[in-house]
Amino acid sequence: MLFCLLILTAFATVKAHGLFGVVMLSGVFSLLSALLLITLDAVDVAFTEAAVGAGISIVLMLSTLTLTSRREKKSKNSNLIPLVIVTLTGLVLIYGTLDMPNFGAADTPSQMHVAREYIKRTPEDIHIPNIVTAILGSYRGYDTLGETAVIFTAGIGVLLILGRLSLRPRRRTKKIEKVL
Amino acid sequence: MITWEFIIGHLNYWFFIVLMMTGLYIVIAKGNLVKKVVGLNIFQTSVFMFYISIGKVIGGTAPIFPVDMKINNDVVYSNPLPHVLILTAIVVGIATTSLALALIVRIREEYGTIEEDEIFIIEQELDFSNTRSNTDKPIGHF
């Protein structure tokens, strides 16, 4: 059921022309994927996906829309080549999944070695109930440091790009008006 | 090899691949820059769901112990390792999205449009006028 709603939302995003609707559909997509992630037992990830995708992402995109335009121009190019590329890539990926284990099997290599060690040793080493926080904070703490640095760099980048108020007149637009 | 069990077991992977290809199609085929960013977001989210569906165990539960830490050894937990990786990936995803949106705002301010083909035409004309003016004076443009 959730699968069908997700596919419907994705196809609606392809077809929609008003950009406001496209942004709202992306928020709906994030919310539905958060629901799907809960049924896949990933509660931390669902929490983050719902907060980020249906919260911050919509705010940022709507801010961008107020500073840019609101409708999408109708494209005159043919859509055949992108469809062919996308179908070919999809077929190659499906061929790649033929070797994968069945969904939910308990004896696959990804479930056996490292994960079992983490689940077994968290009560002894760290003694906190949330295994995901234990791995994120303690066993793989260095990765979390790198990720904090990444989000810090993104903040700095946006501040550098959009830091000042918009000045006018612009030199480039003067040159464009001279050209066109 | 192609049994009913095989198809049911792999159906969710194929389903997420369909979602991924929809997102990729939006990125390639549509010209509007904001729509491309939305398509990229759809692509990223479906990759995350694909990755987490690998770690699920049927009959398992979320990887959180009970609060009083009385651990029952019969309970099967889903794999917590993909959750950790995807948590990092989501945060990196918003970082890229916000930077992309900031760049789109600046492009709109400089060129007056966010459609890809119009930007291409403007860039070509700017290059053309730059090469023409470079033959007149040796100093670069601006």
Next chain:
Amino acid sequence: MKHHLILRVITKLLVGPIILFAFYVQFHGDYSPGGGFQAGVIMAVGIIIYGIVFDMEHAKKVLPPWFVHKMLAFGVLLYTFTGVISFFRGQNFLDYSALSPHSAIHGQHYGILIIELGVGITVSGVMIAIYYAFGSRTSEINDAEW
């Protein structure tokens, strides 16, 4: 936004519980789903919804931009400092058992608490700073076209 009475009343009711919930998620990251990232995002959402419904100038009076910029760097520094402190006790980088001399498990608890705090501060600072940056641009499209 002065004439949207329902929005203003609901926002006044909601901003307090949102920020409280952000603190709850931050400090209960050990016991239930949560942690630094989610708490940072929820705190930023609380401030952003206040800034959208009421004027952004009021939000800037509560959290001025220079404070938010310092918050960004402070979180990362807090995280790195926790790692460096274990150098002084003779252990490896980010080895939390060096934080508490008499019990390794308590050291782990302290370590996870402090680094989640650092991550939460940085993430909320980044989201609020991005919102301020987007919001201070003067828009070239007037409202009639919208």
